[in-house]
Amino acid sequence: MINEFGDAIRKVIESSAFAGGSFVERFEEEFAAYCGSAHALGVGNGTDALWLSMLALGIGEGDEVITVPNTFVATAEAIVCCKAQPVFVDVDENTFTMDPAELKKSLTERTKAIIPVHLFGQPADMDPILEFARMHGLFVIEDAAQAHGARYKGRKAGTIGDAGCFSFYPGKNLGAFGEAGAVVTNDTDLAEKIRILRDHGQSQKYHHTMIGWNCRMDGIQAAVLSVKLRHLERANLLRRHRASLYNEALAGLDEVATPVEADYARHVYHIYAVCVQERDEVRRFLEANGIGCGVHYPIPIHLQEAWGNLGYFEGAFPIAENLAKEFLSLPMFPELAEGQIEYVVCCVREAMGAGVLV
Numbered sequence: 250m251i252n253e254f255g256d257a258i259r260k261v262i263e264s265s266a267f268a269g270g271s272f273v274e275r276f277e278e279e280f281a282a283y284c285g286s287a288h289a290l291g292v293g294n295g296t297d298a299l300w301l302s303m304l305a306l307g308i309g310e311g312d313e314v315i316t317v318p319n320t321f322v323a324t325a326e327a328i329v330c331c332k333a334q335p336v337f338v339d340v341d342e343n344t345f346t347m348d349p350a351e352l353k354k355s356l357t358e359r360t361k362a363i364i365p366v367h368l369f370g371q372p373a374d375m376d377p378i379l380e381f382a383r384m385h386g387l388f389v390i391e392d393a394a395q396a397h398g399a400r401y402k403g404r405k406a407g408t409i410g411d412a413g414c415f416s417f418y419p420g421k422n423l424g425a426f427g428e429a430g431a432v433v434t435n436d437t438d439l440a441e442k443i444r445i446l447r448d449h450g451q452s453q454k455y456h457h458t459m460i461g462w463n464c465r466m467d468g469i470q471a472a473v474l475s476v477k478l479r480h481l482e483r484a485n486l487l488r489r490h491r492a493s494l495y496n497e498a499l500a501g502l503d504e505v506a507t508p509v510e511a512d513y514a515r516h517v518y519h520i521y522a523v524c525v526q527e528r529d530e531v532r533r534f535l536e537a538n539g540i541g542c543g544v545h546y547p548i549p550i551h552l553q554e555a556w557g558n559l560g561y562f563e564g565a566f567p568i569a570e571n572l573a574k575e576f577l578s579l580p581m582f583p584e585l586a587e588g589q590i591e592y593v594v595c596c597v598r599e600a601m602g603a604g605v606l607v
């Protein structure tokens with residue numbers, strides 16, 4: 250694979266197609282075909298993808314956008330960058346994604362859009378979300394930053410709403426060698442607006458028909474992503490296999506709740522998060538035994554210091570808040586060996602049984 254990357258990057262250098270250009274166009278075609286969507290627009294990162302989608306849909310000052318509090322902060326940041334207001338709803342305790350039944354509590358006459366987040370690689374339950382959106386004339390923008398290749402009832406994540414936003418941050422299932430992102434959509438007008446907005450609002454060189462920004466994708470990142478895209482399905486299969494090994498091995502441990510794949514979903518396990526009550530102690534024990542784990546995310550957005558002005562309080566979203574206390578992300582990557590999984594599970598068992606926990 251190293252040679253494939255070397256060749257791909259060399260070609261970009263030889264043609265000086267560093268910002269936008271032919272390698273980006275090629276990746277856009279490939280990614281749109283992979284997702285099964287009419288258009289893919291390469292942008293600078295996943296945050297840009299969310300922000301530009303909303304901007305192109307006309308979301309702005311005075312508008313409200315409903316999303317979930319247990320996501321990476323970028324989902325909410327993009328809403329604020331459009332001068333709109335994020336409004337949170339709680340999540341389903343089994344899938345960790347937006348609970349569609351909660352939507353009506355947060356609807357106001359200012360609501361313009363919903364952003365479900367396909368957290369950890371599992372799609373949110375899109376049908377009831379789309380139905381609610383249709384009933385109330387709202388846009389649906391999928392935050393698919395963690396869900397490359399995931400499926401909802403057979404359809405690829407990101408292709409179900411008005412727009413789907415991807416991050417190609419290096420650690421993602423489809424990760425670049427730096428920052429990159431994309432929007433996928435079947436809406437040709439929306440695609441055209443995003444194409445213009447991401448390039449300083451130019452419809453032709455030095456003809457600015459909109460006020461935009463610089464959110465172009467790098468040619469080198471596009472070339473790298475084209476190589477990696479060819480390996481994504483296999484990498485996702487390997488992740489799914491690793492997840493099933495963890496699930497089996499952890500099944501007998503009552504203190505550990507393993508992730509649930511919804512009937513409608515094909516989960517791609519960007520993150521393999523279990524729920525454990527004594528999370529911090531277990532994490533310390535695993536780390537003391539050389540196992541790197543993560544917590545995604547320890548503080549829901551509505552309880553973050555910088556987001557206090559939204560006026561939420563502790564207890565507003567009990568499921569998301571509880572998950573933030575219990576989530577523990579175990580090592581997950583396609584190359585993870587069976588022996589490594591056995592070692593992790595063995596250490597989790599030891600943490601439970603060896604009096605490490607009080």
Ligand SMILES: Cc1ncc(COP(=O)(O)O)c(C=O)c1O
Binds near residue numbers: 294297323392
């Ligand atoms: C759920 C979610 N949304 C948005 C983003 C933002 O993507 P980026 O870091 O590429 O801007 C991320 C990235 O981690 C994410 O996980």
